[in-house]
Amino acid sequence: MKELYEQVAEQVGRVVVGQEEVLRALLGAMAVGGHVLLEGPPGVAKTLLARATARALGLDFGRIQFSPDMLPSDVTGSQTLRGGELAFRPGPVFHALVLADEINRTPPKTQAALLEAMQERQVTVDGVSHALPDPFLVVATQNPIEYEGTYPLPEAQLDRFLVKVKVDYPAEEEERAMLALARDGLEPSGLEGLTPVAGAQELVAARRAVGAIAVADEVSAYVVAVVRATRALPSVELGGSPRAAVHLQGAARAAAALAGRDFVIPDDVAAVAPAVLRHRLILRPEAELERYSPDDAVATALGSVPVPR
Numbered sequence: 001m002k003e004l005y006e007q008v009a010e011q012v013g014r015v016v017v018g019q020e021e022v023l024r025a026l027l028g029a030m031a032v033g034g035h036v037l038l039e040g041p042p043g044v045a046k047t048l049l050a051r052a053t054a055r056a057l058g059l060d061f062g063r064i065q066f067s068p069d070m071l072p073s074d075v076t077g078s079q080t081l082r083g084g085e086l087a088f089r090p091g092p093v094f095h096a097l098v099l100a101d102e103i104n105r106t107p108p109k110t111q112a113a114l115l116e117a118m119q120e121r122q123v124t125v126d127g128v129s130h131a132l133p134d135p136f137l138v139v140a141t142q143n144p145i146e147y148e149g150t151y152p153l154p155e156a157q158l159d160r161f162l163v164k165v166k167v168d169y170p171a172e173e174e175e176r177a178m179l180a181l182a183r184d185g186l187e188p189s190g191l192e193g194l195t196p197v198a199g200a201q202e203l204v205a206a207r208r209a210v211g212a213i214a215v216a217d218e219v220s221a222y223v224v225a226v227v228r229a230t231r232a233l234p235s236v237e238l239g240g241s242p243r244a245a246v247h248l249q250g251a252a253r254a255a256a257a258l259a260g261r262d263f264v265i266p267d268d269v270a271a272v273a274p275a276v277l278r279h280r281l282i283l284r285p286e287a288e289l290e291r292y293s294p295d296d297a298v299a300t301a302l303g304s305v306p307v308p309r
């Protein structure tokens with residue numbers, strides 16, 4: 001897993017400068033079959049990173065650009081007449097790595113179609129189920145600034161994302177290095193030249209290996225205690241769900257694998273906790289007024305639980 005990360009990072013690094021943390025999150029999520037929400041301003045390489053990662057992993061890539069007038073069938077596909085017979089025409093969700101761009105620009109019904117596909121790993125149209133490919137990873141993006149005509153994802157749906165990763169502006173040197181990359185006009189020209197270092201089968205194997213990473217009883221008790229601590233905070237209205245605990249342990253396993261270990265340590269749990277928990281917490285209005293953020297709440301929860309050793 002660590003080697004896979006290094007190989008993928010080498011390939012992706014040819015077209016994307018920096019953003020290693022986002023790449024780690026993508027691979028970590030992939031390794032446990034989770035989905036990723038990227039939040040960041042325009043033009044920080046969210047799309048480029050997803051495309052380059054798909055290419056380096058040898059995965060079939062698809063992109064859905066969400067818009068206000070999109071229908072659920074524009075995501076899932078629909079039954080159409082073909083040569084006088086009804087046949088299923090798969091929608092753009094049928095790819096191994098799906099970039100769901102600006103998911104908060106489409107109404108709840110269409111969002112729900114994607115989120116159901118993510119959860120069920122299948123699509124049901126007119127009562128017939130169609131399995132999605134394996135692996136199947138959704139990378140959704142949303143702009144942090146909620147403007148008019150957006151539909152914020154409800155927390156119940158956010159809970160289905162393994163992690164929410166913030167994509168930030170690069171450092172000044174990185175931004176300079178970015179200008180030195182080869183371009184065809186304005187577009188990066190290196191994408192097609194990236195070498196796939198894995199394929200769907202390797203990823204399924206990697207997922208099995210990560211699933212076998214050992215979690216000692218004290219460490220899984222720590223996972224549960226941290227999630228429960230988010231529920232007990234006075235500043236928090238809705239804390240982490242039991243699903244959040246499952247996701248936290250899964251992400252910690254992936255972090256251990258990326259570090260080249262075959263067992264989880266409490267540090268793995270603490271390291272992934274902000275990305276795993278931040279989007280699932282609803283703060284009380286008073287806390288929000290005081291500019292207390294979900295990341296602050298996660299930090300407080302972590303600080304309140306003794307670390308096993």
Ligand SMILES: Nc1ncnc2c1ncn2[C@@H]1O[C@H](COP(=O)(O)OP(=O)(O)OP(=O)(O)O)[C@@H](O)[C@H]1O
Nearest residue numbers: 015016017041042043044045046047048049178188
């Ligand atoms: N870190 C980076 N390394 C290399 N190129 C970059 C980087 N950040 C931005 N770019 C350049 O900026 C372009 C825009 O990036 P991209 O389309 O991936 O942004 P985005 O975050 O998806 O934006 P939007 O929110 O508008 O969809 C890229 O094609 C690339 O040329």
Ligand SMILES: [Mg+2]
Nearest residue numbers: 046047048101
């Ligand atoms: Mg984009």
